[in-house]
Amino acid sequence: MPRIATRHAHKLAYRRRFSLGVRMIGCLILLAGAIVLAAALAELVKASTSPSLYLMTALGVVLFVVGATLFCGERGKLIDRQGRVLKCWWGAILPLRRTYYDLQPYQAVGIQPLAEAGTNRWRVCLWNGQGERLDLFDLPTAETAELAARQIGMFLSLALAPPPAAVPAGQEQAPPASPPEIAPLQSGDRWTYREPFALPWRGLGVVLLVLSSVLLLALLTAPGASGIDWRRGAMVLLPLGSVGLWLSFGGHKVLVMRDEQTVKLWRAWPLPPAAYDLAAFYAVVVARASEVSTGEQAEHLVGLMGADQLRLEVIHGLPHEEAHALASELAAAARLPLVEG
Numbered sequence: 001m002p003r004i005a006t007r008h009a010h011k012l013a014y015r016r017r018f019s020l021g022v023r024m025i026g027c028l029i030l031l032a033g034a035i036v037l038a039a040a041l042a043e044l045v046k047a048s049t050s051p052s053l054y055l056m057t058a059l060g061v062v063l064f065v066v067g068a069t070l071f072c073g074e075r076g077k078l079i080d081r082q083g084r085v086l087k088c089w090w091g092a093i094l095p096l097r098r099t100y101y102d103l104q105p106y107q108a109v110g111i112q113p114l115a116e117a118g119t120n121r122w123r124v125c126l127w128n129g130q131g132e133r134l135d136l137f138d139l140p141t142a143e144t145a146e147l148a149a150r151q152i153g154m155f156l157s158l159a160l161a162p163p164p165a166a167v168p169a170g171q172e173q174a175p176p177a178s179p180p181e182i183a184p185l186q187s188g189d190r191w192t193y194r195e196p197f198a199l200p201w202r203g204l205g206v207v208l209l210v211l212s213s214v215l216l217l218a219l220l221t222a223p224g225a226s227g228i229d230w231r232r233g234a235m236v237l238l239p240l241g242s243v244g245l246w247l248s249f250g251g252h253k254v255l256v257m258r259d260e261q262t263v264k265l266w267r268a269w270p271l272p273p274a275a276y277d278l279a280a281f282y283a284v285v286v287a288r289a290s291e292v293s294t295g296e297q298a299e300h301l302v303g304l305m306g307a308d309q310l311r312l313e314v315i316h317g318l319p320h321e322e323a324h325a326l327a328s329e330l331a332a333a334a335r336l337p338l339v340e341g
Helices: 020-045 051-072 142-156 199-221 230-249 320-334
Strands: 011-017 074-080 085-092 094-102 108-116 119-127 133-139 190-196 251-257 262-269 274-277 281-288 300-306 311-318 338-340
Touching (some): 020 051, 020 199, 108 142, 133 142, 142 320, 190 311, 251 320, 281 320, 300 320, 311 320, 320 338
Parallel strands (some): 281 338
Antiparallel strands (some): 074 085, 085 094, 119 133
């Protein structure tokens, strides 16, 4: 689950869209609802007042809302360090359901291997001396799970250790006093950071996407559509829908591939990225982005330092602690020293 920016130093957030299968089902339901609404609009144009018109409208609205929720839906986790609370949520644009977990009882974070249906995966979880566990993520590789566990342990100031085996009743197993050393990441690891567009832009993207779909379906199902050159209408609406898709699912993305010694930077994903040679940089830097007035929180950026003080800004607009945590991850993945700019 990719990490996203929160602009709050005491919050750590992750978010991911629904699976491809769920989004495809949502797309089909969304199109079905749009077709029903277009048919209801055609009946309304004919000045029809049959009772079925209201039923079609209600059914179209329900299908449209359910399809849009599944198609644009996301799920995520938010860790609040001040309140020691984990919030798990899912929704579309705005959270529709939230579940809260108290993090106070847990004193350590670790990973454990899983073998489900012949697929090896790794689980990151919190645990305490009583053997109670709180599962956080299921990840495909041990290296990715170690990186996530290190990130959460550093953020919550928890020990890093493997979860204990089942503890017999009446016995307690205390977590280690200090975090053990974690083996360095192996070659071939990748570090990814993704930040979607701001909420107003994503909302505009959903509006444009829905509007273009409804207008196209209304054009194809309107009375006398056989005499309309729908290709011209599609050519006009296709760019509108493409912009809607881009604003809804695009954003800023960084990919560091240590095995290929490459840094790819998407200013507006999925537009083509800019590629840089990782070997050209000698350090990861955290620096203040701009001066702020008294009482305001300064924004910081994370960058790569190269020869002649060349600086490649990869992440910007974050509080200092969050920027420092991300810079530490980037430095570990790229095997570069971390310096304060």
